[in-house]
Amino acid sequence: MVLASIRNQHLEGAPPGYDWYAIQMALKRYLRGRGARHDIVEDVSQETLARLVELAGTQQIGSVFSLAFRISDNLLIDVHRRDSRLVGEPDEEVHSDQPSLNRILDSRRAMEVFSRCLKKMPPLRREVLLRRRLNQESCRAIGDDLELSAKAVEKHITRGMIDLRKALEQAGIDLAGRD
Structure with missing residues (x-):
């Protein structure tokens, strides 16, 4: 009208x-x-x-x-x-067993940081770390194959993990504190 x-x-x-x-x-x-x-x-x-x-x-x-x-x-x-x-707001919060989007993005960034860090590591340290963490081989088995003592294998793993943590900190990624 x-x-x-x-x-x-x-x-x-x-x-x-x-x-x-x-x-x-x-x-x-x-x-x-x-x-x-x-x-x-x-x-x-x-x-x-x-x-x-x-x-x-x-x-x-x-x-x-x-x-x-x-x-x-x-x-x-x-x-x-x-x-x-x-x-309208949903009456109940929707819960999912899937990781949050932030967690997925942080994980992807972390994988990129891990990859770069592993490429920079000395070859022996990288091999020891990958065999122990990815293949879950025992320190004794790794030591026997590479002719290293179990103590030397543990030191390579420790130094490798320190390198990875430092790389994550420098990238500003905190995987432990995320949902």
């Missing part, structure tokens, strides 16, 4: 005898008083007027303002129900 035609009280098909502009202004004040957003005020007042015009053409209305406020209240309820369905 065009506001100018409401102001002049010449709504197409609207029954005469009602000040539609005054009704619309009263509706807007009422809706704003109910805390409705500006866009909702406009929509609800227009829809309410459309329904009032239709009803006024077919029946006698005792109190047009009371009916207008009742219609607008019902429309507000419908708008709030629709909005709450669209943006």
Whole structure:
């Protein structure tokens, strides 16, 4: 509906005898008083007027303002129900057994840091560390194959782990503190 035609009280098909502009202004004040957003005020007042015009053409209305406020209240309820369905918070938190996105990204970065660090290690230290940590070989088996004492194998593993931790710290990655 065009506001100018409401102001002049010449709504197409609207029954005469009602000040539609005054009704619309009263509706807007009422809706704003109910805390409705500006866009909702406009929509609800227009829809309410459309329904009032239709009803006024077919029946006698005792109190047009009371009916207008009742219609607008019902429309507000419908708008709030629709909005709450669209943006409602879930009642329960969703839990997943999958790692969080931050954990996945940190793990990928950590793998890149590990790879670079391993490439920089002395070959013997890298081989000892990989055989122990990835292949889970015993220190004795690694020592026998590489002709090293078990103590020397343990020292290579310790130094390799220190190198890896330092590389992670320098990259700002803390895998222990993540979910």
